[in-house]
Amino acid sequence: MALKTLGAKAAAALDKELMSTGAFSIDQLMELAGLSVSQAVFRVHPINKGRRILVAVGPGNNGGDGLVAARHLRHYGYQPSVYYPKRPKNELYQRLTKQLEDLDIPFVDDFPSALKSADHVVDAIFGFSFSGEVREPFPAVINALAETKVPVTAVDAPSSWNIEAGPPSEGVGSNFHPDVLVSLTAPKPLVKHFKGRHFIGGRFVTPVIANKYGFDVPEYDGLDQIVEVGPNGHKL
Template sequence: MRLFTAQAMREADRKAIDLGYPSLLLMDAAGRRTAKRLLERFAGRKIVVLCGKGNNGGDGLVAARWLAHWGHEVAVYAAEGQEGDAAMAQQALRAHGLEINPLSAWKPQPHSVVLDALFGTGLRGPLEGFYAELVENINQSGLPVVAVDMPSGLPYQPHIRANLTVALAGLKNEHLFYPHRTACGRILLDSIGMPPRALDNPHLPELLSSANMRALLPIRPGNAHKGSVGRVLVVGGYRSYTGAPSLAALGAYRTGAGLVTVAYPADCDVVPPLEAVRLPLFEWNTANLQMARADAVAVGMGAGEGGVEAALAALGLARPTVLDADALHERVLRAYAQSGLPSIITPHPGEASRLLGLSAEQIARFPLEAAQTLAQRYPGLVVVLKGGPTVLAWTPPGTSETRMAVNSTGNPQMATGGMGDVLAGVIGALLAAGLSAWDAARLGVYLHGLAGDQSQKPGLLAHEVAETLPEAVEQLRSGSARDFWEPGYD
């Protein structure tokens, strides 16, 4: 499953038509399914459909026809000048005896629900004049709004603030990234019968879905023992940062690691979980770290000034490695990229900002570009740029194309201390279980978010997320993990 830009979706649309699929069928499915989704949530209200003159408006006209056909009270307001499929949709609506009012005649009506079919992926620049005013009036009316494909006006200002958005054929960037995502309200996806071949575009980011992530879950054999299912070495801790390596160890164990060793400075008061092997050290060097038998390493959590030294010492172990927090320095990243070891870096926007020399605000605004730039700068390293949502990028060595992925799990309550330490442990466990760096990073990020989604309450703590990891793994394994876009009617 891919994450689209408006332009990529227009290309998919063209591809479907080139494949011989009639575009009017897509519009009919779009309108009909949006109408169904609206009824699921707002049955009993009078339905007011506001249509632009493009295909988004055409979808609205189709929805209005079906809603009236099913016996609901519908009022239609549309811009003038429909062409092509939208003109056909208008013709079909008239054949059903529905009247079309001019858009300028719309006034908020109490107890109505507004179907926003003004603009979709065809918008080219911010709304002005009449349309800007209309959008503001809709928002100020306080009426519930269902947006067709995306809230009209996005990605610019002003735009509709919807209660529900029915995304058509695929999710677009606006449905995943903030602040635009907030304007979408609840987001539902309908495939509208688009031929899968039209949607297939390997150059777009993968959207991590339950079905794809489920296929990556390691299988624990019946004769498993603690040495066979993955041994993780956690390396970190410094002065007052004593909790970080312990949280990583917890994350690793709760994801299925067989044995976790925690290496930390001997003068540092780290209290690893009871089940972990303790390795207090007076010096970060490879020989010392070799005392732990490890299949994978997670290094840098709370390592403070010792982060670079610890990571370079861990490099000598020649194991798949997660580089987190204080290990995220240019020297370390260069050395790991050159080593060719399967390695993952997990910067948050602040760390990415330091590495890229850009402000954290710029990173947060352009996360796809930031992750891609890091992946191109350090070929072979899998980049996990943490955020809402987390973005992944990887340039396989010897290639020039960067693979991208965007996570679909997680929530803002996860923005608390220690959450990243747990993630490093989760990914470490998956590396130790034998997954490739790209698979471990994608599955790790997805599971960590899914665990956080079990409880979306304020005050969520990192160790609580670690404790719900087994539930998340079980949910994913059993097929009961749900994608937030709730695919339906397919």
């Protein structure tokens, strides 16, 4: 059975539907997404492997997922730090930032230095809606992620990758292959180019909505908000 995926238009439509007929708010969806990411990090990088988690955050919803994940990781006992160079003025992101500040989670300005002391990195820079050119200051950040030996978990899409075609053929991100990918709601077509550990975080999607968009909601265990799947979409 081939892994069923959602392209960019379908993924955007699904998000809108979750917030309309699904009755979810964007805050709820971001909270559930960030919780899923934090559980994946906990699964692949338990605390005994090192507490220092560096979260690279972009200016959009993918970045918001990263901010939520950082908060949960702090409560799990990790020591997250956040690189957040492009902060939107939107109230939602300001509240998420304040929540981290109240937990004394540091915001760092020097990504290369922070990366040197990290045990694990969360790539929450760009998600499935990314297109076009990677703009400053993110080219150097993505290149550093591509070159580092520190394990990287990508949120929904490795930053700079095209949702359909995967990594760019040249330039920024062409050699970026994170160790872990957390697909939110449903996998995107780029997963066919991904070779690491793959998790799905979409336990909140109802069967009715999943059927409408032509994908399956995997079977989640117990309290888990994530499920690890193989290339064929089967649960591992």
